[in-house]
Amino acid sequence: MNEADVRERLAGVDDPDLGDDIVSLGLVNDVEVDDAGEIRISLALGAPFSPHESAIADDVREAFADTDFEVALSASIPDELDAAEQVLPGVQNVIAVASGKGGVGKSTMAVNIAAGLSALGARVGLFDADVYGPNVPRMVAAEERPRTDGDTIVPPERFGVKLISMDFLTGEDDPVIWRGPMVHKIITQLVEDVQWGELDYLVMDLPPGTGDTQLTILQTLPLTGAVIVTTPQEVALDDAVKGLRMFGKHDTNVLGIAENMAGFRCPDCGGFHEIFGSGGGKALAREHDLPFLGGVPLDPAVRTGGDDGEPVVLDEGETADAFKVIVENVANNAGVVRRRGVSEGR
Numbered sequence: 001m002n003e004a005d006v007r008e009r010l011a012g013v014d015d016p017d018l019g020d021d022i023v024s025l026g027l028v029n030d031v032e033v034d035d036a037g038e039i040r041i042s043l044a045l046g047a048p049f050s051p052h053e054s055a056i057a058d059d060v061r062e063a064f065a066d067t068d069f070e071v072a073l074s075a076s077i078p079d080e081l082d083a084a085e086q087v088l089p090g091v092q093n094v095i096a097v098a099s100g101k102g103g104v105g106k107s108t109m110a111v112n113i114a115a116g117l118s119a120l121g122a123r124v125g126l127f128d129a130d131v132y133g134p135n136v137p138r139m140v141a142a143e144e145r146p147r148t149d150g151d152t153i154v155p156p157e158r159f160g161v162k163l164i165s166m167d168f169l170t171g172e173d174d175p176v177i178w179r180g181p182m183v184h185k186i187i188t189q190l191v192e193d194v195q196w197g198e199l200d201y202l203v204m205d206l207p208p209g210t211g212d213t214q215l216t217i218l219q220t221l222p223l224t225g226a227v228i229v230t231t232p233q234e235v236a237l238d239d240a241v242k243g244l245r246m247f248g249k250h251d252t253n254v255l256g257i258a259e260n261m262a263g264f265r266c267p268d269c270g271g272f273h274e275i276f277g278s279g280g281g282k283a284l285a286r287e288h289d290l291p292f293l294g295g296v297p298l299d300p301a302v303r304t305g306g307d308d309g310e311p312v313v314l315d316e317g318e319t320a321d322a323f324k325v326i327v328e329n330v331a332n333n334a335g336v337v338r339r340r341g342v343s344e345g346r
């Protein structure tokens with residue numbers, strides 16, 4: 001078997017999202033066949049542990065299952081910038097979790113997406129950039145504070161996720177009024193001076209709305225895309241549209257709409273009550289031609305998260321499964337953004 005034979009077989013592997021085979025899409029970086037019976041293939045895949053990219057890798061292995069060759073796969077998306085020029089050289093994907101309005105469960109969603117990606121096997125960081133209400137440490141019962149190591153900050157870990165929060169910078173019950181330039185400085189510093197190491201995903205919990213912090217992040221970080229969280233209520237949906245406009249203005253990809261508090265299963269009567277209405281998130285996604293990532297019901301377990309602040313996504317059951325669907329869709333859609341970038345940039 002030579003390189004051309006390998007490519008011919010690879011041309012039989014389809015990308016489940018982009019509607020063509022991986023060779024035509026330019027997703028094969030490199031192929032080597034050696035005398036020892038090994039085929040080394042480098043693919044332009046960018047969303048580690050996403051179900052769709054894992055399926056592509058499986059299909060590639062399957063394409064050589066009838067041969068005696070060993071297949072060694074690697075994945076990398078060629079960077080446009082040198083490592084020295086990149087803001088976060090070790091981070092593959094930055095995913096912002098945003099909402100137009102406060103209290104819709106944005107932080108809850110960010111925590112569960114981060115923990116869920118980590119549970120899939122990915123290396124994950126979570127940056128709680130909610131300057132006005134940094135509640136992630138409390139949510140995951142993070143006792144440990146960051147350490148300093150020379151000029152850098154070492155983030156503590158919870159559930160395998162490296163965590164940095166604006167809350168670490170302020171005392172408890174010590175409301176800080178951040179002005180625009182301060183926000184800019186702090187965010188840049190927190191991103192650049194933290195030892196994130198090599199990460200597959202950095203999830204950013206943005207403050208609600210469309211203010212200074214969001215702008216700073218959009219302008220300074222290479223975002224793979226944003227997740228917009230909304231409840232099915234009319235007012236929340238209206239505000240979500242403002243968020244969409246902000247991302248649109250900055251050419252930021254929106255990975256999709258996640259709906260929170262989508263109904264309540266009553267533990268007493270067993271009935272399902274649609275407290276804030278139904279179908280709003282899905283309709284919003286359809287209207288703006290965006291993916292709908294899934295919906296999570298109102299469930300007291302989401303708030304309590306167990307005694308040790310364990311995110312519900314790590315649990316079993318209906319609500320955990322609802323979060324897992326969102327996690328998988330976020331990863332899959334991040335992959336679409338990355339692979340489409342390679343394919344269209346050729």
Ligand SMILES: Nc1ncnc2c1ncn2[C@@H]1O[C@H](COP(=O)(O)OP(=O)(O)OP(=O)(O)O)[C@@H](O)[C@H]1O
Pocket residue numbers: 099101102103104105106107108109130133135207208260261296297298299300301302303304
């Ligand atoms: N699906 C849910 N079921 C039950 N409680 C929930 C659910 N989602 C969120 N909550 C609770 O609602 C409250 C608000 O959620 P959260 O802090 O995630 O919202 P937020 O949008 O990040 O708010 P803000 O950014 O304004 O602080 C929290 O106490 C959280 O535990």
